[in-house]
Amino acid sequence: MCGIAALLGKHKPECAAAMVRAMNDSQAHRGPDDQGGVVLQVGAGIVGLGNRRLAILDLSPHGHQPMHNPDTGDVLVYNGEIYNSPDLRRELQQAGFTFRGHSDTEVLLRAYQRWGVDCLPRLRGMFAFAIWDARRSRLLIARDHLGIKPLYYAAREGEWFVCASEVRALMSSGLASPVISRRALAGYLAYGAVQEPLTLFEGVFTLPRGSWKEFDNLGRVTAQGTYWQFPRPEGERQRSVEEVAEEGRALLEQSVRRHLLSDVRVGIFLSSGLDSTAILGIARQFQSATEHLHAFTVSFSDDPEYDEAAIARVTAARFGVQYHEYPVEESTALAWIRDALGSMDQPSMDGFNTYMVARAVHEQGIIVALSGMGGDELFAGYNSFRRVPRLYRALSWMSSLPPSWRAALARNIVLPMNSVVRSKAADIATAGADFLAIYFHTRRLLSDQSLARLGLEPAELELSPSYQVPELGCDGWVAPSDPVASVARLESAFYLGNVLLRDSDVFGMANSLEIRVPLLDLDLVDWAVRLPSDVLLPTGAPSKHLLRAMCAGLYTRAQMEQGKRGFMPPIGLWLRGPLRETMEESLRSLGNSGLIDPAGMAPITQTFLREPASPAWSRVWAMVTLGQWFEQHQSVPVGVQ
Numbered sequence: 001m002c003g004i005a006a007l008l009g010k011h012k013p014e015c016a017a018a019m020v021r022a023m024n025d026s027q028a029h030r031g032p033d034d035q036g037g038v039v040l041q042v043g044a045g046i047v048g049l050g051n052r053r054l055a056i057l058d059l060s061p062h063g064h065q066p067m068h069n070p071d072t073g074d075v076l077v078y079n080g081e082i083y084n085s086p087d088l089r090r091e092l093q094q095a096g097f098t099f100r101g102h103s104d105t106e107v108l109l110r111a112y113q114r115w116g117v118d119c120l121p122r123l124r125g126m127f128a129f130a131i132w133d134a135r136r137s138r139l140l141i142a143r144d145h146l147g148i149k150p151l152y153y154a155a156r157e158g159e160w161f162v163c164a165s166e167v168r169a170l171m172s173s174g175l176a177s178p179v180i181s182r183r184a185l186a187g188y189l190a191y192g193a194v195q196e197p198l199t200l201f202e203g204v205f206t207l208p209r210g211s212w213k214e215f216d217n218l219g220r221v222t223a224q225g226t227y228w229q230f231p232r233p234e235g236e237r238q239r240s241v242e243e244v245a246e247e248g249r250a251l252l253e254q255s256v257r258r259h260l261l262s263d264v265r266v267g268i269f270l271s272s273g274l275d276s277t278a279i280l281g282i283a284r285q286f287q288s289a290t291e292h293l294h295a296f297t298v299s300f301s302d303d304p305e306y307d308e309a310a311i312a313r314v315t316a317a318r319f320g321v322q323y324h325e326y327p328v329e330e331s332t333a334l335a336w337i338r339d340a341l342g343s344m345d346q347p348s349m350d351g352f353n354t355y356m357v358a359r360a361v362h363e364q365g366i367i368v369a370l371s372g373m374g375g376d377e378l379f380a381g382y383n384s385f386r387r388v389p390r391l392y393r394a395l396s397w398m399s400s401l402p403p404s405w406r407a408a409l410a411r412n413i414v415l416p417m418n419s420v421v422r423s424k425a426a427d428i429a430t431a432g433a434d435f436l437a438i439y440f441h442t443r444r445l446l447s448d449q450s451l452a453r454l455g456l457e458p459a460e461l462e463l464s465p466s467y468q469v470p471e472l473g474c475d476g477w478v479a480p481s482d483p484v485a486s487v488a489r490l491e492s493a494f495y496l497g498n499v500l501l502r503d504s505d506v507f508g509m510a511n512s513l514e515i516r517v518p519l520l521d522l523d524l525v526d527w528a529v530r531l532p533s534d535v536l537l538p539t540g541a542p543s544k545h546l547l548r549a550m551c552a553g554l555y556t557r558a559q560m561e562q563g564k565r566g567f568m569p570p571i572g573l574w575l576r577g578p579l580r581e582t583m584e585e586s587l588r589s590l591g592n593s594g595l596i597d598p599a600g601m602a603p604i605t606q607t608f609l610r611e612p613a614s615p616a617w618s619r620v621w622a623m624v625t626l627g628q629w630f631e632q633h634q635s636v637p638v639g640v641q
C-alpha cells in the first residue's frame with residue numbers, strides 16, 4: 001500500500017523534482033516507511049515519478065519505489081496489492097524472468113515487460129499504478145476492476161499531465177487550477193459523495209475503474225481502453241442452490257487465502273454480521289497463514305445499540321483467533337470525528353465509522369486489515385434489492401397516470417411518515433417506470449426541489465436528471481426482467497464505488513492502514529454479478545440468501561436470525577449536542593462560500609431541527625462536511641461549471 005505521483009511535460013528538472021517532493025509530502029500518511037522519487041529527461045519533456053511506501057510485502061530495500069527494470073529501463077510506482085503475485089511470479093520465472101526480491105511490485109514490473117497492457121486482466125488485486133515505458137516513451141496509468149484503489153489526474157493537452165493517489169496531493173503540484181466544479185458539487189449534495197469521474201476541482205478527474213490511459217512525454221493521450229466491465233447475467237441456471245453455493249464457497253476461499261498474503265500481522269474488522277464472520281471463519285482454515293491473524297472489534301460502551309462486541313467476542317472464541325476489543329467512549333469518538341473531518345481528501349457524509357475502526361486497529365500496531373465490505377452489494381444485503389424492483393412494478397402499473405397524480409398518490413401512501421420520506425416518494429413517483437431513475441432516487445440524499453433551491457439545476461450543469469455525468473453509459477447494466485442482479489451492479493458501481501471504497505481508502509490510509517476487501521476479488525465478482533435474481537435472492541428468501549448457503553456452517557443461529565445492523569455513530573444526536581457549534585460554524589462557512597444559494601440551506605436545517613429522529617440529519621451532515629472541507633480550501637475560487 002502506497003501513495004503514488006507522476007507528472008509529464010515541459011518542466012525544468014529542478015521544478016519537476018520539487019513538484020514530486022510536494023506530492024509525496026502531501027500523502028506521507030499513505031506510506032510512512034519509505035519514499036522515493038525520480039526525474040527523467042526524455043526529449044523535450046520531463047518524466048517525474050514519486051512514491052510513499054507502507055511496507056507489507058518484502059520489507060527489504062528490494063521493495064523500494066520508484067522501481068526500475070534493469071532490462072528495459074521501465075520505471076514503476078504502484079499502490080495496492082497483487083494477491084496472485086506468487087502465481088504470476090512462478091509463471092514469469094518459467095518464462096525465464098529473474099527477480100531480486102519478493103515484492104508484488106517487482107512482479108508487476110516484470111508482468112508489464114512480458115505482456116504489456118495485456119497484463120491487466122491477469123491481475124487479481126487492488127491497484128493503481130503509473131509505469132514509464134522507456135522503450136516506447138509512454139506513461140501508462142491503470143486502475144483495478146472495481147476502483148478499490150484511487151487514481152486522480154489532470155492535464156493540459158500537449159503541455160503537462162499529473163496524477164496522484166489523492167486529490168490534495170495532485171493539487172500540491174501546483175499544475176491543476178484550484179477551481180471548484182459545480183457539476184461535482186451538485187453530485188455531492190445529491191448523494192453525499194462526489195460522483196466519479198468528477199472531483200470537486202474543475203479539470204481534475206478520477207481514472208475510471210477497470211481502465212487504462214497512455215500518454216507521451218508531453219502529456220498527450222496516445223491510447224486508452226477498458227479491460228474489465230460488469231458482465232451481463234447469464235440467465236436462469238439449471239443447477240441446484242447447493243451446487244451454486246459450493247462454487248461460490250470455493251471462490252470465496254480462494255479469495256480469502258489470496259488476501260492473507262503479507263509479511264506483517266493481519267487484522268480483521270469483526271462485527272456481529274455475516275460478511276466479516278465468513279471471512280474470519282474461512283481464514284481460520286489456513287492454519288499456516290493465521291498465526292499472525294488478529295480479530296478487532298470496536299465497542300461503544302456509551303451506546304449499546306451500536307455495540308456488536310458480544311456476538312463478535314463469541315465468534316472469535318469459536319474460531320480460536322486472537323481477539324482484541326477496543327472500547328471507545330463518546331468523548332473519544334467525538335475527538336476522532338473531528339480528526340476525520342480534517343483528513344478528508346474530498347468531502348463525504350459517510351465513512352467516519354471506518355476512520356474510527358481503522359484508528360483503533362492501527363493503535364494496536366496493525367497495518368493490514370481485512371474488511372467484509374462488498375457483501376451487501378454482491379449478495380443482496382440492502383433493502384434496495386427488494387425496494388427498487390417493488391417500486392418499478394408499482395410505477396409500471398401507474399404509468400398511465402400524469403406525473404403530478406403519481407406524486408400526490410405517493411405522498412398520501414407515506415403520509416404518516418416524516419417529510420424526508422414523503423419528499424423522496426414524490427420524486428420517485430414523478431420519475432415514473434424508469435428502473436435506473438428509481439435506483440438513483442432511492443440513493444439520493446437531497447431532493448430535486450432542495451437542490452433547485454440551492455441553485456443547482458442538472459440541465460444547466462450538463463448532468464442527467466439523476467445528477468450523474470450523462471456519458472456513464474450504465475443503461476446496459478439494467479435488465480428490469482432481472483431486477484436483483486441489476487441492483488447488484490448498480491450498488492457495486494455507484495454506492496460502493498463512490499462512497500464506501502473511496503472512504504475506506506482515505507480514512508484507512510489517514511491511519512496508515514491497508515484495508516483489504518476479499519469479497520471484491522475479481523474472480524468472485526465476475527461470478528456473482530452473472531447470477532440471476534432467482535439465485536441471488538429468491539422470492540421470500542432472507543437477505544444474503546446465497547452467502548448464507550455458501551457459508552452456512554460458519555454462522556450461529558443467533559447470527560442467522562438477527563436483522564441487518566449498521567455501524568454508524570449517532571451523528572444526528574451529536575449535531576444537536578456536542579457537535580452543534582461545529583455544525584453552525586460549518587454551515588455559516590458554506591453559506592458564505594458562494595458555492596450554493598444560502599437561502600436554500602435554511603429549509604434543510606429547519607427540517608432536521610423539527611424532525612431530529614428522521615433521516616434529515618444526514619442532509620445537514622453532508623453540508624457540514626462540505627463546509628468543513630471548504631474551510632480547508634478557503635483560497636479556492638468558485639468555478640462556473
